[in-house]
Amino acid sequence: RKEVEQDPGPFNVPEGATVAFNCTYSNSASQSFFWYRQDCRKEPKLLMSVYSSGNEDGRFTAQLNRASQYISLLIRDSKLSDSATYLCVVNLYAGGTSYGKLTFGQGTILTVHP
């Protein structure tokens, strides 16, 4: 089983649609969770961190379910500019040192069309 699994998609949605991505992780000791966005042939960039209580940033809502070991990202009112690959990222904190293993999912491809 992969440490971080995502549905690779692609998801094709019209502008204005609501779309949700899920991600599951295998290690229950994982400490930190993120969603990164990667545009075609570009570097990944942080979209948002994911907190236990859930968090929202404009049209984007991230949620964490530790019991079921999954993370979700909800995008409301999709824009053409939201077309990208969304990477689920999980950090297994090593404790004692500041470094832990950062594991990336394969990414979910989203295409928003007019």
Added chain:
Amino acid sequence: NAGVTQTPKFQVLKTGQSMTLQCAQDMNHNSMYWYRQDPGMGLRLIYYSASEGTTDKGEVPNGYNVSRLNKREFSLRLESAAPSQTSVYFCASSIAGSRDTQYFGPGTRLTVL
């Protein structure tokens, strides 16, 4: 403020050749990382440097070496390139460890023939 810069952007090598990928950051970050990204595999950590003067292996270190030249610069060396090392290489940095946001460079697209 350029963030994280990488050189070169593109490179074609023949099997057995060597080369060094350069990475520099101007954000005064302590930690730096090298990843490779292959289709269907996600980003995989090659080496990291938690702080100046330290380096450690990541998930896929075989065939690579690194040097943390100073706080700003972290280079990745391929001593004898192999076709399996054809990939996109990303350098990243963070303030102090992987719990912090990682900022990525634009990547180097490497093809080994």
